[in-house]
Amino acid sequence: MEAIQTNHLTKYYGKTCGIADMSLTVGEGDFFGFIGPNGAGKSTTIRILLGLITASSGTAQIFGKDVGKHKREILSQVGYLPSETMFYNGMRVKDVLRLSADLRKMDCTQEAKKLCDRLELDDSRKVEELSLGNRKKVGIVCAMQHRPKLYILDEPTSGLDPLMQREFYALLQERNQAGATVFLSSHILSEVQRYCKHAAVIRKGRILICDSVENLGHTGAKRVTLRGVEGVPGLEPVRDVKRTQDGISFLYGGKPDRLLQALSGLPVTDITIGEPDLEEIFLHYYAKGESENDSVST
C-alpha cells in the first residue's frame, strides 16, 4: 500500500491555479522530498492531503483512504508540521502539547518529554514568548509525540539553527528506520539530497520530475573546475560551461582518462573534480520546464 497517492490533483483559487494535474506516489517507509520554489504549490498539495482545503478535481489518498471521506482516520495516523506554526496565546508549551495529545485522545507525556529534551525546548515557557525557531520546535513535538505512521512536514527546518536541523533530521531518520513514512517539502536542496530517498521537483503547480534522489543526482557527469585556463580543452561531451575570472568550469560526461590526457600540459594552477550537486540538476530541470512551457504557450 502507498502512503500517499494523488491522481491528477488540481486546485484553483478562483481563477489562479494552485496545482495542476498533480500525480504523485509516495511508498510506505519512504523518505520523500518535495522540492520547489516559494509559491510552487507545495503547501497547497499538503493542505489538500490534510483536508484543510478541498481539491478542485482529482483524488488524493493516504494509506489507501480518500482524504475527504476518511479525514479523521487519516489524521490520527499523521503528524503534521505547518510551515508557519502558530499556537494559542497565553498557553505554556506543555499545555499546547497536552492539548494536542488530548485532541488525539492519547497520553504522550513521556514521548513529549523525550522530544523536548532532545530539541532543548523548555516546556514551561509561554508560546507567544518563543522565538521562531523555538515555536518550530513546539510544532515538531506536536507532530512527533504521538508517533504517527506518516509525517507531513512543510518546510520543517526554516528557523532552526544548523545543530537543531541535524538533531531534527536524526529524529526523523530514527522514525523512518522504525517504519514511518516521511514526506517533507523544502526549497533547500542540500537537505533533500542528504536525507531523502526519493524526491519530486515541482514548479508552477506541476511536477517536473520524480525519481530517487540517487537517480536525480546521477547523471554520470562530473563538475570540473579549472584555474589558470581560459578555454575548454578539446573534450566531448561538455555542458554548462561557466567562465570565471581566472578559469573555467564545466560539466564533463566522458571518460576520466581522456579528461586527464586533455588536461596534461595545460597551465592549470588549481583543479577540482566533483559530482554535480542537486542544485545544478534542479536548475537544469527548472530551465527545461521554463523552455517547455514557453514552447507550449507559443
Place this chain on the structure above:
Amino acid sequence: MTLFLHELRRGRTALLIWTAAISFMLGVCLLIYPQMSSQMGEISAMFADMGSFSAAFGMDQINFGEFLGYFGVECGNVLGMGGAFFAALLGISTLAKEEKEHTAEFLLTHPVSRTRIMAEKLAAVVVQIVLFNAAAIGITALAVLAIGETVRVQTFALIFLAYFLMQLEVASITFGLSAYLRRGSLGIGLGLAAMFYFLNIVANLMDQTAFLKYITPFGYTDAADIIGNQALNGAYVAVGMGLSLLGIGLAFWHYGKKDIA
C-alpha cells in the same frame, strides 16, 4: 470535551470581565432605586409624556414609578445591550478567531471532525451565556433583597428568559456569520447587535415599522409587553429561534467544507 474545556479556559478572562461589568452596573441601577423612586412621581409622568421618545423605549406603557417598571427599562438597557454585545462577541469570534490567529491549521489537523469542533465550540458559547445570565440573576436577587422590594418571581423569570433567548439568538446568528469570515470581525458582530437594538427602537416608533419586531431579537425582550401580557410574544420568539437555527445550520453546512486559509 477537550475542545469545550479549552474554549472555556480561553474565554475565561473575557467572561469574567463582561460578567463583572454588567453585574456591577445592574447592581448599581437596582441599589439606587429607593432614592430614585422618591423622586419618581414627576419623572415618571414626564417620561411617559414624551411622545415617540417614550414609545421608542416602551416607557409609555410602563409605570416608571413602580419597581417592576423601573427594572424593566433599566434592565432593558443594561442587560439588553450588555448581553447582546457579549453574545455577539462570543458568536462572531469563536470560529473566525482560529483563522485570524492562524491556529486553525493546528486545530483542524487533529483527528477531530469539523462538525465535532463546531459543536463543542457552540456548547462553550452557550455555557458562557448561561454563566453570564446566572450571575446577572444572582446579582439582581441580592440587590432586590438588599433594597427590600417584593417582586413577582414569575414576571422576573420571564424577563430574564427573554434576555437569555435574545442572547442565544444573537450568538447563533453571529456564529453563522463567523463561519463565512476569514478574519474575526468583531466589528461586524458588535455592529449587528447594535443594529438589532436600534431596529427595536424604530419598531416601537410607528405602526408601519412594527414588523421589524419579528426581525430583531429585542422584539421579544420588551419589558413593557412582558409585564403587560405576563408572557413572551410567541410569534417573535418562534421567528427568533428559527433564525438561530438557521444561523447554526449555515455555520455547520459552510464550515464543514470551507477552505481554511
